[in-house]
Amino acid sequence: MTGTDLLHVPHKNSGEARNDVMGGHVQMMFDAVTAMKSIIDAGQVRALATTGMTRSTVLPDVPTLNEAGVPGYEATIWLGFMAPKGTPKEIVDRLNAEIGKIVAKPAVKEAWAKQGAVPMTMTAPEFGTFLKSDIDKWAKVIEKAGLKPQ
Helix, strand or coil, rough: CCCCCCCCCCCCCCHHHHHHHHHCCCCCCCHHHHHHHHHHHHHCCCCEEEECCCCCCCCCCCCCCCCCCCCCCCCCCCCCCCCCCCCCCHHHHHHHHHHHHCCCCCHHHHHHHCCCCCCCCCHHHHHHHHHHHHHHHCCCCCHHHCCCCC
16 A cells, blocks of 8 residues: 555564564564554554554554554454354354344453554454455455565
8 A cells, every 4th residue: 555665574573573573683563552562562562553543542642553653554454253054044143143242241341452453343244345445445455566476
């Protein structure tokens, strides 16, 4: 979205990448806010921005990339529940309702907020629309970047 040319430096895991950022061997990385918070608080790295459309509950003083000058940027981790094709609508609706009750519980919301997670409750058709939109978004990114499967 910015035309920035970044060099991807592969690592076996994010811990190795964090060590390379702290050691000055790699200039930057994208990582989960919960994994970075302690080294940000210790002053070992500097948080430039988060990638959601709203500020993280874990790092509320850090702007989003959208706020920092990249309008419309959003890259978040999300989890969804899916059932096999052909699962009766009544079962899907019941699962959706029960999961909705669970994520609405104050204790669940509080635990998730500590991790920077925000429940996104939606109906099965709304989730289908969300999923298609996310696939389309990342397909465009892949195409624009010229990425090819190895």
